[in-house]
Amino acid sequence: xxxxxxxxxxxxxxxxxxxxxxxxxxxxxxxxxxxxxxxxxxxxxxxxxxxxxxxxxxxxxxxxxxxxxxxxxxxxxxxxxxxxxxxxxxxxxxxxxxxxxxxxxxxxxxxxxxxxxxxxxxxxxxxxxxxxxxxxxxxxxxxxxxxxxxxxxxxxxxxxxxxxxxxxxxxxxxxxxxxxxxxxxxxxxxxxxxxxxxxxxxxxxxxxxxxxxxxxxxxxxxxxxxxxxxxxxxxxxxxxxxxxxxxxxxxxxxxxxxxxxxxxxxxxxxxxxxxxxxxxxxxxxxxxxxxxxxxxxxxxxxxxxxxxxxxxxxxxxxxxxxxxxxxxxxxxxxxxxxxxxxxxxxxxxxxxxxxxxxxxxxxxxxxxxxxxxxxxxxxxxxxxxxxxxxxxxxxxxxxxxxxxxxxxxxxxxxxxxxxxxxxxxxxxxxxxxxxxxxxxxxxxxxxxxxxxxxxxxxxxxxxxxxxxxxxxxxxxxxxxxxxxxxxxxxxxxxxxxxxxxxxxxxxxxxxxxxxxxxxxxxxxxxxxxxxxxxxxxxxxxxxxxxxxxxxxxxxxxxxxxxxxxxxxxxxxxxxxxxxxxxxxxxxxxxxxxxxxxxxxxxxxxxxxxxxxxxxxxxxxxxxxxxxxxxxxxxxxxxxxxxxxxxxxxxxxxxxxxxxxxxxxxxxxxxxxxxxxxxxxxxxxxxxxxxxxxxxxxxxxxxxxxxxxxxxxxxxxxxxxxxxxxxxxxxxxxxxxxxxxxxxxxxxxxxxxxxxxxxxxxxxxxx
Amino acid sequence: xxxxxxxxxxxxxxxxxxxxxxxxxxxxxxxxxxxxxxxxxxxxxxxxxxxxxxxxxxxxxxxxxxxxxxxxxxxxxxxxxxxxxxxxxxxxxxxxxxxxxxxxxxxxxxxxxxxxxxxxxxxxxxxxxxxxxxxxxxxxxxxxxxxxxxxxxxxxxxxxxxxxxxxxxxxxxxxxxxxxxxxxxxxxxxxxxxxxxxxxxxxxxxxxxxxxxxxxx
Numbered sequence: 003x004x005x006x007x008x009x010x011x012x013x014x015x016x017x018x019x020x021x022x023x024x025x026x027x028x029x030x031x032x033x034x035x036x037x038x039x040x041x042x043x044x045x046x047x048x049x050x051x052x053x054x055x056x057x058x059x060x061x062x063x064x065x066x067x068x069x070x071x072x073x074x075x076x077x078x079x080x081x082x083x084x085x086x087x088x089x090x091x092x093x094x095x096x097x098x099x100x101x102x103x104x105x106x107x108x109x110x111x112x113x114x115x116x117x118x119x120x121x122x123x124x125x126x127x128x129x130x131x132x133x134x135x136x137x138x139x140x141x142x143x144x145x146x147x148x149x150x151x152x153x154x155x156x157x158x159x160x161x162x163x164x165x166x167x168x169x170x171x172x173x174x175x176x177x178x179x180x181x182x183x184x185x186x187x188x189x190x191x192x193x194x195x196x197x198x199x200x201x202x203x204x205x206x207x208x209x210x211x212x213x214x215x216x217x218x219x220x221x222x223x224x225x226x227x228x229x230x231x232x233x234x235x236x237x238x239x240x241x242x243x244x245x246x247x248x249x250x251x252x253x254x255x256x257x258x259x260x261x262x263x264x265x266x267x268x269x270x271x272x273x274x275x276x277x278x279x280x281x282x283x284x285x286x287x288x289x290x291x292x293x294x295x296x297x298x299x300x301x302x303x304x305x306x307x308x309x310x311x312x313x314x315x316x317x318x319x320x321x322x323x324x325x326x327x328x329x330x331x332x333x334x335x336x337x338x339x340x341x342x343x344x345x346x347x348x349x350x351x352x353x354x355x356x357x358x359x360x361x362x363x364x365x366x367x368x369x370x371x372x373x374x375x376x377x378x379x380x381x382x383x384x385x386x387x388x389x390x391x392x393x394x395x396x397x398x399x400x401x402x403x404x405x406x407x408x409x410x411x412x413x414x415x416x417x418x419x420x421x422x423x424x425x426x427x428x429x430x431x432x433x434x435x436x437x438x439x440x441x442x443x444x445x446x447x448x449x450x451x452x453x454x455x456x457x458x459x460x461x462x463x464x465x466x467x468x469x470x471x472x473x474x475x476x477x478x479x480x481x482x483x484x485x486x487x488x489x490x491x492x493x494x495x496x497x498x499x500x501x502x503x504x505x506x507x508x509x510x511x512x513x514x515x516x517x518x519x520x521x522x523x524x525x526x527x528x529x530x531x532x533x534x535x536x537x538x539x540x541x542x543x544x545x546x547x548x549x550x551x552x553x554x555x556x557x558x559x560x561x562x563x564x565x566x567x568x569x570x571x572x573x574x575x576x577x578x579x580x581x582x583x584x585x586x587x588x589x590x591x592x593x594x595x596x597x598x599x600x601x602x603x604x605x606x607x608x609x610x611x612x613x614x615x616x617x618x619x620x621x622x623x624x625x626x627x628x629x630x631x632x633x634x635x636x637x638x639x640x641x642x643x644x645x646x647x648x649x650x651x652x653x654x655x656x657x658x659x660x661x662x663x664x665x666x667x668x669x670x671x672x673x674x675x676x677x678x679x680x681x682x683x684x685x686x687x688x689x690x691x692x693x694x695x696x697x698x699x700x701x702x703x704x705x706x707x708x709x710x711x712x713x714x715x716x717x718x719x720x721x722x723x724x725x726x727x728x729x730x731x732x733x734x735x736x737x738x739x740x741x742x743x744x745x746x747x748x749x750x751x752x753x754x755x756x757x758x759x760x761x762x763x764x765x766x767x768x
Numbered sequence: 769x770x771x772x773x774x775x776x777x778x779x780x781x782x783x784x785x786x787x788x789x790x791x792x793x794x795x796x797x798x799x800x801x802x803x804x805x806x807x808x809x810x811x812x813x814x815x816x817x818x819x820x821x822x823x824x825x826x827x828x829x830x831x832x833x834x835x836x837x838x839x840x841x842x843x844x845x846x847x848x849x850x851x852x853x854x855x856x857x858x859x860x861x862x863x864x865x866x867x868x869x870x871x872x873x874x875x876x877x878x879x880x881x882x883x884x885x886x887x888x889x890x891x892x893x894x895x896x897x898x899x900x901x902x903x904x905x906x907x908x909x910x911x912x913x914x915x916x917x918x919x920x921x922x923x924x925x926x927x928x929x930x931x932x933x934x935x936x937x938x939x940x941x942x943x944x945x946x947x948x949x950x951x952x953x954x955x956x957x958x959x960x961x962x963x964x965x966x967x968x969x970x971x972x973x974x975x976x977x978x979x980x981x982x983x984x985x
Contacts, residue, residue, distance in 0.1 A: 615793060702806070702815060704977070707945070721878070741878035744885075749791075749936040753883050756792050757832065 023317040028324050028355040031122065031140075032637045033090035036630040040117045040135065041083055041090065044626065045599045048076035052133055067176040070591065071169055075132055077595040082137070083625050084578050086640035087122045090633065094325075095120045097310065097318045098138055098152065104309045105153050105160070105219045112164065118156070122640075124329045124338075126236035130159040132168040140329060143322035144240040145232045148307035149315045150216070150225030157212035157219075165211075167204045174200050179589070202284045209289055213296050222305035223297055230290035238269050238401070239338070240323060243345040245406045250421055254468055255515035261412040267400045324355060331363045331659060332644050334651045336370065339363040341406045357429045358439055364422040365442045366659035369652050371415040372453040416454045420512040422446055427519055438661045445657035447532035457533055462513050463520045471509075566737050568764035573619040573674040574725065577642050579605045580681040583746065587688055587715060594686070601751070602626070605682055608752050612759040620759075621672060638668055642677060649726065656731050665728045676734065678725045680758070684746030685718045719746040721754040725762065735762060779838060779868075790829040791882055791984055797827030797942050799982020801839070805972050819843065819972045823865070827942075827982060829881045833873040835934075841865040841892065843972070860899050861968060865926070867892030871934070882942055882984070888930040890948070896922040896965065922965045924955035926973050942982040949975050 043051075052072040056065055082088060089095050099118050106113040115134045121127075123139040130136045136159045138152075146152050162168065176182070213226045247262050271286075284292075297303065308315060323346055330339035343360045350356055399408040413421065423446040430436075430443045450456050462468065519525045549557070581601030585594040606622055613620035623639055641664050648660040669675050689695075689711060698708045718741065725735040739754055789795070802822040807813040821843030828836045844862045869890040873879030879886060898920055932946015950973045957965050 612792070700815075702818075719878070739878035739880070740876075741884065744878070744933075747935075747937075749939060750883055752939075753791055753880055753936070754878075757789060757880050760789055 022349060023313065023320055025320055025324060025350055025353055025355070028321065028353070030328050031089050031092045031094060031120075031321065031325050032640070033088075033092060033633050035091035035633060037090055037628060037633055037636055038117060039630070040133075041088065041625070042628065042630065045073075045076045045080045045595070048079065048133065049073050049595075052076065061182065063180060063182065064173060064176065067173055068169070071132075071172045073595045074172075074591055074593075075168070077593065077598065079131055079133065079135060080625075082121070086578075086636075086643040088137075089120045089122060090636065092120065094140070094143060094318050094321055097314050098143075098156070100310045100314075101149055101152050102136075102156050102160075105156055105215065105221070108218065112160070116160065116163065122325070122329055124326045124333065124335075126232065128155050128159050130162045130168070132163070132166060134163055136160070136163065140322045140325045141236075141240075142232070143318060144326050145235070146315075146319060147228065148222075148225060149310055149312070150221035150305070150307045151229045151232065152315075153219065153221045153309075154212060154216050154226045154229045157215040158208045159212075160215065161208040161211040162204070165204070165207060167208065171201055171204060205284055205289070206292070209292060210296065213293065217300065217305070219309070220305050221309060222307050223300060223303060224305075225307065227290060227293045227297060230286050230293065234271050234286045234290075235269075239342060239345075239403045240326065241342075241345040242269070242402050243348055245341070245344065245402045245409070247409060249344060249347075250425070253424075253515075254462075254465060254517040255421060255424060255512065257413055257417060257511050261409050263399050263405050263408045265398060266402065266405045267398050269401045324359075327356065327359050327363075331359065331366055332647060334366075334647075336363050336367040337407045337410050338403065340367065340410065341403045344406065354433060357432070358436065361422075361426040361429050361439055361442055362659050364418075364425055365446060366652070367410065368415075368419045368422045368446065368449055369655055369659065371418050372449050416456065416510070417512040417515075419446065419449050419454055420515040423450060424515055424519060427522075427525060431522075437663045441657055441662045442659070444528065444532075445655075447528050448535070448657075451529070451532040451536040452539060455536070458520075458526075458529060460513060461516050461520060462509075463517065465514070465517055467509065468514050468517070565733065565735060567761060568766050569725070569735050569762050570764065570766045571674075571676050571725070571734070571762045572617055573621075573672075574613070574676045574678045574762060575621045575623050575642075575672050575674060576606075576609050576678050576680060577623045577646070578639065578679075579609060579622075579624065580679075580683075581605045582682075583684045583686070585686045587686060597684070601682060601684070601746070604748060605680065605751065605755070608755040609680065609759075612752075612756045615756070616759045616763040618759050618763050621674075638671070641665070641668060645728070646679065646726075649731065658731055669728050675727045675729045676725050676762075677728050678723060678735075680723045680755070681720075682722075682746070682751055683720045686715045689714075689716045716743055717745045718742045719744055719750060721751060723754075723758050737761070789832045789881060791936055792939065794984040795829040796985040797825070797829075797835075797837075797882065797982040798985060799825055799827070799942060799980055801825050801841075801944075801978060801980030803841075803948065803976040803978040805974075805976035807971050808974050809971065819976075821863075821865075821972075825869075825980065825982065827871075827882070831881065833875050833879065833881055835871040835873070835881045835886070837869040837871065839865070839867045839869060839890070839892065841867075841894070861896050862899070863894045863896045865892040865894035867894075867926075869930075873934075882934055883936055885931070885933050886944075886946075888928075888932065888946070888948070890928045890930065890950070891953075892926045894924050894926060896924065896969070898922070898965075922955055922957035924952045924965075924969055926950060926969065927953045928973055930978065932978070936984065940984050942984055943980065945977070945979045947975070947977055949973075 049072050052075070053069055056068050056072075058065065060068075095118070098120060102116060102118050103113065106116075116136060117134055118136045118138065120143070121137045121139045124141040125139055126141040126145060128136065128138045128142055136156065138155070142155065143152070209226075213223065216226055217223050247257075251257060323342070327339055327343040327346060330336070330342055340360065340363045343356055343363060347353070347356050347360070399405050410418070423443070426439065426443045426446055430439045433439060516525075520529075579602065581598055581604070583594040583597035583601055584592050585597070586592060588594065603626075606624065606626065610620050610622065612618075623635060623642065625636065625639070628635055645658070645660050645665055648658045652658055668677075692712070695708050695712050699705050699712075701708075719739075720741070721737075721739045723735070723737050724733055726732065727734050735758075737754075737758065741750070744750065800822065801824075802820065805819040805821075806815070807817040807819070821841050823839060823841035825840070826838045828838075830836050842862070842864055844860060867890060869888050871881070871886040871888045873881050873884045873886045877885045928948045928950025930946050930948035932944050932948075934942060934944035936942050952966060952969045952973065955966055955969060
């Protein structure tokens, strides 16, 4: 497998260097044109349309299951629609659709039933729904080597749709659970095995018929074999470019050699993919072998790797890779984002988008490194450790991505902040007109002076000490031999290697890192400005600690009350209100789709009507309120969702690693700084302690309560609202009502929404 | 009565003036309430005997989490029995109570006036009239004589704390249920039978289950 991977990456690099499309003006992908009808129809409509197909002659239990399936599918599609992850009429989507056109040129009816979209996700995946929507992720597009591979992936998904695999898989699950049909006389274990075999057979059928479709369309059938390499390497980065630390360590900034792992383990394919009785998919190796066999049986193996356009393909692939850098930062995978960006900068060394994204990812990483974990954050820290955010394998990382992660982990918070400021200052000086870079750079000064408490005197302003240390190292015969040049940088690096300590005779590595920058008067003035602010904050902090404990508690309580009290806000944008009704009594699905859909409709109408009653102008930003011409609002929703993800990821920071100019544009477009997220969650479950309740009926006064509880499920409700000032990035209002053992009736929700609007509209307390 | 009506009107207008929030802007509740008080003198009595009272209430939502109720209660108590009133019905106390209740909705449990769980403090001033049930054929004349010596009238200030839940249905109708505990804080009567009145009122107030309904205006 290793040889395949080496081949994979080599061919990939060759292809890339051979023809690189220009990406000078790349901007993050957005939707354009008209929104298609299938994205605009409501869950209920989607469900009603789909349930027309139900065969009324079949078993009633199966009919009910099919109905439930359509409801669940309609709801799932809605969730993707509301997430703002779908791209409509973007370049990548247009290309994927053109490939589908050429794949199904012989079957226009089938083609007309399909709606193919690109999903903004770095995960390598493609999937089809029973209603003809096929989603291809950005992550998949980054790994393709030719158009025919994409065609094969689409062909595979088209077969899933054509053969209605999603529906039949669901029905099979119901049959298994209820012991209907062939499962009637089987033990539970056998039923389970049979069900998984059924799922694997579906995959094999999609492989086989997808291959036939590919062959028929004149794409090169070899692509069906190589497409499995993409699947096998799905968890690996799209490139394994050698990480050179010289990318970060330049001028006078150096870190010890031990920060850079000399050797790395090669990538290996995850063995958990291997087929077993409980797997839903056959193993990738087995599928590939099956495909090679099918290929061997072909009489005519000719075909083209590109039917639409080779140039278009390369461009789309590069776009996807640029996009993936962006998406990794959005998703909080900062180390991966930095590495992906690094690999792309090897191909596009002076690309504005990449340099800006690198500043963003490094800045995000700096914020994370500078975060001081409080007691409350310990669980979050533990969670991030468990999630693999931190590579605990310190001795030998895996692959070049692992090497970079190892390096980033080793560099301390001060070092990283200096390194990031150095990089962002360079980019800022190159593109002084870009406001985002300027804001992030300014914020980095703040990180350096406030969080890391560094002052001008902490830095070396000239290279005299630097040269001295280097010369001293050079005087040592052992180290002198190691030196490969005579520049101060190399001498210093040699000195670091020689000393192999964390401090260099009282100096820290980062202290030399800004020698060149301190020669720039603008840099110095910005640094001094940040120091001035940091000093005043220190002063305020010291005043705070002079207060008595009681006074401090009162101050904290006042702050907490202020955020849930009157705000004097009269215009607000309600972003994608959420209503999810969970019903844990239902074993098929935990979400009661009907109640969720009804609830959401009610929630949206309550927001508007309560707002109207109390003088708050509420603009709903939700796909449910959009029409075909609302593409701008569809994009706005995407931007706001991204911003919100950052806000929740990076708490307590005023400047987020997200484009401030993009959010400023939203503020001026909607005429308000205030964007609101509201959610209602209700949970139904069986009550416990039935016996005690029956016994309790004998106590006459309590009998009516007992009877009520005996025949009704337990219900809990949560109503959550948070309003952000997008200008400052701070939450101005937050409320969370947790109502255990209370029904999620319309009146209860209505009251809370009314109260929300009342608090927003009322004048602030002085 | 004039003084009472004037006081109620004064309180009502003050409450409306300071009232905030409410259910979709509605802040006044007009309704009725009833209470069921089992007799806490023994297990059998607790399960079989009870006092009952009922009355009207005028509620005002006066804050985000608060509601003020003005109450009028009438009760006729004296040993009602679930299974047969024949056994114990020997005397009867009728009362008229006027008072106020402060309901504080529990914000930690998501309460907002007028919906949710609430704590309640109630104060009632009542006049009580005692009457022997001479129509009870099982009552011995000697008992009638003893009971007959109990003075006819008493007044008491009764306080209680309660916990309950209130809800709204169809945007207009309010209902609540809960449990209340309390007792007489002060009472006055004539003669040597003060403790008799005290304990009878205490039985009634010590624990009761209440329920009510109303209309939001």
